[in-house]
Amino acid sequence: MNGATRVPGTLTSAWLIARKDLAIEFRTRTAFLSALVFAVLALCIFYFTWDESIITAADRAPGVLWVVLAFSALLGLQRSFAIEDHDRGIDALLVSPISREALYIGKAIGNVIFLGAIELVAIPALALFYNLHFGRAMLIVCLIVLLAMIGIVAIGTLFSAMAVNTRLAELLLPMLSLPFFVPVLMDAAQASVRVLAGAPMSTVWPWLKILIAFDIVFIVACTLAFPFTLEE
């Protein structure tokens, strides 16, 4: 064997994969730019259809935020396994000694960072369009976004792997993922509405707890299910 070799652990392998995915995205910027353009465009469209005298900013902003997050996530998730399929890079990963679970976790970490980068632009833009103050409430909204992203990415990464080998991958991913996004988005939307309306934290906590529970369930279930999606 070539020098000293030691099969890398799950987290090391996962980070290698995430780093590789992000390096590819950094070079090409295809998915990032399309997701970013979508996010900004959606914010603009919602803004120009908003009548402030009928709906307050606190009521409108969370809805816009979650629509933008859900659909820009789909653009990123689509890309996640498409880059593996092009020249069958996935085969080299599967032949290597890394575990299937590490592959899933690596892909998910890459997707969370990708989505986080979109939100880094989308959240300030949302605050700007809807006159939201960058205070404690926005920090809590950022935390809710992070929790929601984890749940969405956990599900989306699994379905992205399942859909990539099918003829209708671009249609199949949203069809499979969106129903499973609902519990995450519902909790996140409820929590963020309350935070932006200035409701006490005691009314937000129950939604956050459910959101965290969904995240844990989805992470565990999808990590266990993932190896089966790779069996031909």
Add this chain to the structure above:
Amino acid sequence: MAPTPVAVEVSGLSRSFGRRRAVDGVDLSLRSGDCLALFGPNGAGKTTLLRVIAGLLKPTAGAVHVGGRALRDDARARAQVGLISHQSMLYRALTARENVEFAARLYGLADPASAATRALEHMRILDRADAPVRALSRGLQQRVSIARAIVHEPTVVLLDEPYTGLDAVGSAALSDMLMLLRSTGAALLLVTHSVDEGLALASRAAIMIRGRIVRHDAIGAIDANTYGAEYRALVIGDGARAAASVA
């Protein structure tokens, strides 16, 4: 002299797709330094056999052991396998060096950068190491792909038509590399349509038809001048039998 250790052991291997049996009860054993050339017509199951041995496909029956360890359950067994296939398995946006270094890291090599440089040097493509893969020709991509597959100096190398798309320099680099790997004790399983190419490299030759190994010889027992004709007769004979059974 003590016999060389068994590098890969394939026992009773079968793989079905629905009702079609692509690989049907294959038994193979390759010792360190062996090179088996596997010939067969299109659809004989050669690529499927290779993909099952590589761990990409789950066998319907049977098992693969590498260095005495079950391939599917043991990461250390997978760490000893290298696969060269039709597809480059490279990332086009990354450079040749980044692709090979990424593979070296996946295999946990202590010094991935040096290992990548060595592998690229062996494949005579070090001068293009920092070019993105998408900017390389098909033949150069294939050389990078081979460098990626052998960067960890595997003890079992599976090759599916590795000469496809290579020019004379690339073919010579690949042949030298395979000879070097054999001399360091690697076992090679080479799937090819070219009888001459296979016999030039191999220590054993086998013919696969309809999922089964129908002939298996040591190179010493083969008359290289007549083997091609015998192979063609076997394939044509099987084709005629298949057509007659359908009729």
